[in-house]
Amino acid sequence: MSESSKWNRRQALTTGLAGAAVAAGGALAPVNAVRAAGAASSLGYTGLPRTFLWNPGFNALVDTSKFKKPGPYIIGFSNASQADLWLVTFFQGVQWAAEKNAAKLKKFIVTDANGDPAKQVSDIQDLLNQNIDLLLVNPATADALDPIVGRATRSGIPVVTAARRVQTDDNFVSFVTASDTALARMSATWLAEHLGGKGKIVLLPGLAGASPAEMRLQAAKEVFAQFPGIEILDTQYTGWSPANGKQLMSAIIQRQGKAINGVWADSGLQGSGSVEAFVNAGYKPNEIPPHTGGDLNRMYKLAYEQKFPFCGIDYTPSIGISALGLALNVLEGVSVPKRLDVSFQIVVSEGDETASIKADVPLKDYVALDKPDDFIMGHGMGAGYDPKTFKAKYPT
Structure with missing residues (x-):
């Protein structure tokens, strides 16, 4: 191509x-x-x-x-x-x-x-x-x-x-x-299947009390319950904040270290912070556990550059x-x-599709390397959209 x-x-x-x-x-x-x-x-x-x-x-x-x-x-x-x-x-x-x-x-x-x-x-x-x-x-x-x-x-x-x-x-x-339940079920299924149905994982939902976070967390837990070999080590609400994701995961890494086999994040906002925590803790690219989480271009960039197993689904x-x-x-x-x-797109790193979860587009074709880290994907406003210069005129 x-x-x-x-x-x-x-x-x-x-x-x-x-x-x-x-x-x-x-x-x-x-x-x-x-x-x-x-x-x-x-x-x-x-x-x-x-x-x-x-x-x-x-x-x-x-x-x-x-x-x-x-x-x-x-x-x-x-x-x-x-x-x-x-x-x-x-x-x-x-x-x-x-x-x-x-x-x-x-x-x-x-x-x-x-x-x-x-x-x-x-x-x-x-x-x-x-x-x-x-x-x-x-x-x-x-x-x-x-x-x-x-x-x-x-x-x-x-x-x-x-x-x-x-x-x-x-x-x-x-x-x-965009269906919080479908997003969570598919990302959780990918993680469980990628791990072969067994492993210790961390759950990083978004904002406590917000319906997307609560529905996604419930749906993800329903999936993981179908895999007796999956053990949830910790669950931490992040407020969909990269900084919170990084801080919380850093603390979990200190407690659990290499015992962490996977991270389920309901968005790349906090998911990106989680990946940065592993990088800062000295993990090499092939040592970073598989992650989920879409939306944020920074998350896609990290998955592409660090080459850890990844499944991203944008809540567009x-x-x-x-x-x-x-x-x-x-x-x-x-x-x-x-x-x-x-609808949403499923993005999976090369070679990491599972029995149930196939990519609509591979990670290498989806990541926007020419866009800022804080760019949100799936915005629907055309190629010229720039959140920093955006202005709209309508009757007020």
Whole structure:
């Protein structure tokens, strides 16, 4: 494969096409909503999202005709925080989509709770007081935001949750996700199978209380329970922080040392910190235990350069783009799925596929060596996207 071909392939994979329908000037078409969410790339996995196909539950289609009204619309977006690099990219994706759909918006009102659930409750109440037509929300925690989101729903305001959800299904119209359970099951299965079904591992989930972290941890534990030879040495919440991942793993290495056979991280944010802890502890590339964790380019770079066994699955931040498209569908009276699953790519280091987990794209073709370490993959905003210079214009 030529260098230019590798670049074109990786560009398609890392930028994603999940926001293509929105970028073209409209919300996701109702019939194609699931298929559009699955169009993660033109060269990698292009089928219906496995997050949809493999989910053991059912996914109802929600009749939104009662919310139909003429535009332009006032949409309130309540964001939990921009506390990590993934959240920054997600936040920018929502704003990017608002700009692309500015003609349909009278106002797009944005609030950010800085990770404080109490502030987010107050933010949402302020949005409700501004006569919004729809509430788009990324909840700080599932339990703390459930009552206020339920209050909005009971008042007749449709609610769309994105990336994170609240506890009660009846409190929102739709939840837009990349399936935390599918991501965790697949990454945990890869690690267990790579270890031959036996070994001592460390679990590094994200933020305690946040629905993605809790759902991923539960799903991963379900997988590891199927392998009696797998022993969990330690579980530490990291807040999706590279610094926390490094600090926590450094302490675990001091206690456990060479006994650690593998590390399951639900994101490359803390996963990258874990790898750096092993490097700093003097581990040679062939001594670093296998790791999981996607999203962060730094994680992909470390796996490529240090050559340890690796499986990366991005929880694509283009979820935010798809969520804005779905929100517009709701206000146009188009039926939407109760859960919209945005697809993801599976990335595996060369020669490290397992019986159940195959790569959509090999690590060498996915890592963005020309991009900064803090670049978040799968953003869906095109090849020119730069989080440091990003600006979006929309009605306020």
